Amino acid sequence: MTNNSNHDTTKKGAHANESFRFAQLSDPHLSHLKNASALELFNKRILGYLSWLKRRRNSHKREIAEIAIAQLKQQQIDHYVVTGDLTHIGLEDEFKQVASWLEQISSADNVTVIPGNHDLYVNTRWEHSFHHWQPYMLGDDMTEPGEALEQDALNTLNNVYPHVRIRGPVAFISLSSVFAAPWFRATGKISSAQISKLKILLKDPKLASLCKVLLIHHPVSKHHVKARKELINQEELIDALIDTPVELILHGHAHSRFHDRLQIDEERSIPVVGAASCSSVSQAQPYRAQYLVFEVRQSDKQWHLSYQDFAYDAKQGLFVNSKRTAL
Numbered sequence: 021m022t023n024n025s026n027h028d029t030t031k032k033g034a035h036a037n038e039s040f041r042f043a044q045l046s047d048p049h050l051s052h053l054k055n056a057s058a059l060e061l062f063n064k065r066i067l068g069y070l071s072w073l074k075r076r077r078n079s080h081k082r083e084i085a086e087i088a089i090a091q092l093k094q095q096q097i098d099h100y101v102v103t104g105d106l107t108h109i110g111l112e113d114e115f116k117q118v119a120s121w122l123e124q125i126s127s128a129d130n131v132t133v134i135p136g137n138h139d140l141y142v143n144t145r146w147e148h149s150f151h152h153w154q155p156y157m158l159g160d161d162m163t164e165p166g167e168a169l170e171q172d173a174l175n176t177l178n179n180v181y182p183h184v185r186i187r188g189p190v191a192f193i194s195l196s197s198v199f200a201a202p203w204f205r206a207t208g209k210i211s212s213a214q215i216s217k218l219k220i221l222l223k224d225p226k227l228a229s230l231c232k233v234l235l236i237h238h239p240v241s242k243h244h245v246k247a248r249k250e251l252i253n254q255e256e257l258i259d260a261l262i263d264t265p266v267e268l269i270l271h272g273h274a275h276s277r278f279h280d281r282l283q284i285d286e287e288r289s290i291p292v293v294g295a296a297s298c299s300s301v302s303q304a305q306p307y308r309a310q311y312l313v314f315e316v317r318q319s320d321k322q323w324h325l326s327y328q329d330f331a332y333d334a335k336q337g338l339f340v341n342s343k344r345t346a347l
């Protein structure tokens with residue numbers, strides 16, 4: 021299967037002997053804050069602005085994320101997922117800066133974007149924020165996010181998510197884990213409305229024969245990140261997955277490589293992969309800039325998933341691949 025800008029053809033069912041390839045990019049933190057005004061920073065955003073000024077503006081480079089895109093374009097990718105934190109403090113100017121990077125990747129049908137906590141640093145209006153990426157953030161059956169323009173961004177995210185995008189044999193199920201976290205905290209939380217909808221959505225018969233891949237910004241494994249950065253209601257997510265587990269969970273947020281299994285009961289577990297930032301300048305493992313290419317195959321009614329880690333080598337100015345890892 022090749023990268024295809026035609027949404028209808030990428031929505032065909034599973035192909036028995038053919039693999040479906042999708043890429044994960046996370047935490048690009050692409051934008052700059054040179055245009056931020058004092059008025060916009062007169063809230064919790066001042067913390068994020070000072071952190072950008074002191075550290076973050078030098079620890080993420082848009083050029084590195086653009087090299088990732090250029091290389092991915094040579095790799096026959098069927099779909100792309102971006103697992104949040106595309107901005108630093110969620111200003112409207114940042115959303116506009118990032119929109120051009122998303123267009124560089126592919127059309128909205130081919131790129132699924134979920135929000136990160138930095139994209140909702142403080143609550144704001146949908147039309148001044150995620151509206152700029154809206155086509156990348158809606159499920160297959162959505163043409164608009166409900167009463168978006170009447171609502172604030174947080175309410176709208178909780179209205180839009182969870183949702184499904186079916187591409188080839190894969191059902192990408194996206195959640196929003198962002199909320200207006202208190203000062204000095206980057207915690208995540210899935211709203212109870214999302215949890216309820218997720219339980220229903222997972223039982224949808226049209227997903228039964230598909231490979232279900234869950235996308236969430238915050239890590240789902242306990243103690244993966246410090247308490248001030250963790251997903252608060254991880255247990256509720258596990259509870260939602262007990263009856264109908266998914267085949268894979270992908271996240272970002274930690275800015276480091278991660279591969280583990282999430283135990284949902286005594287016998288069953290789900291593979292979890294966390295991506296590092298795709299724009300990081302760090303050359304220390306496990307923080308090197310990264311993109312991941314997943315391969316999904318089906319044989320004898322079993323899903324076979326694997327991935328390759330592409331890590332940025334600053335000397336070569338290239339992302340260099342690891343061996344393929346089975347999930």
Ligand SMILES: [Fe+2]
Binds near residue numbers: 275
């Ligand atoms: Fe991040």
Ligand SMILES: [Fe+2]
Binds near residue numbers: 105136272274
């Ligand atoms: Fe984050």
